[in-house]
Amino acid sequence: MRALVQRVTGAEVAVDGTVIGRTGPGLMILVCAMQGDTEAEAEKLAAKVAKLRIFEDEAGKMNRALLDTGGGALVVSQFTLAADTRRGNRPGFSTAAPPETGERLYLHFARALAALGPAVETGQFGADMKVSLTNDGPVTIWLETEA
Structure with a gap:
């Protein structure tokens, strides 16, 4: 699986002019399943994202x-x-990966x-979505698991 992770002060996704998902400070995560991926890759990627040290500590370090x-x-x-x-x-x-x-x-x-x-909030799979966010830093990280 692939993910583009952005540290944000806020983000939201809308479908047909209606906001269907949002977050305040945290992460905006764009996700793509690749051919051969399984639930194991999804779980591995989720664990990596949750533990990714990209937020500043008291000393200003991403820790x-x-x-x-x-x-x-x-x-x-x-x-x-x-x-x-x-x-x-x-x-x-x-x-x-195929759509299903x-x-x-x-x-x-x-x-x-x-x-x-x-x-965690989500967008709508397969929909024409409008995503807005304020990238904090900016911090943007590319992650990929091996199928």
Whole structure:
């Protein structure tokens, strides 16, 4: 699985003009299931995200994790993280998991992250979503598990 994790002061996702998910201080996480991924990769990625030390401690060092801060997470599916741009100018997405698998693993990731403690809200799989956020830092981290 792949994830793009952003430390935020706030983020929200809307579908058809209605906000369906939001978080205050915490993480905005874009997630993509890749071909061959299973629930095990989703759980491994959730554990990594929850323990990723990208929040500042009292000394101003990135030394605290989401679990330490009490922050929340907004998890949004984003199959375009599977983009292959090695040839030509049009990205290919053939390495992304099929939609039914992608949705299952995206939701499994969100549930696994919530089970670790943070409040988690989600977008709507397959919908045309409008995402807004305020990146804090900015801090943006790319994570990937091996299938």
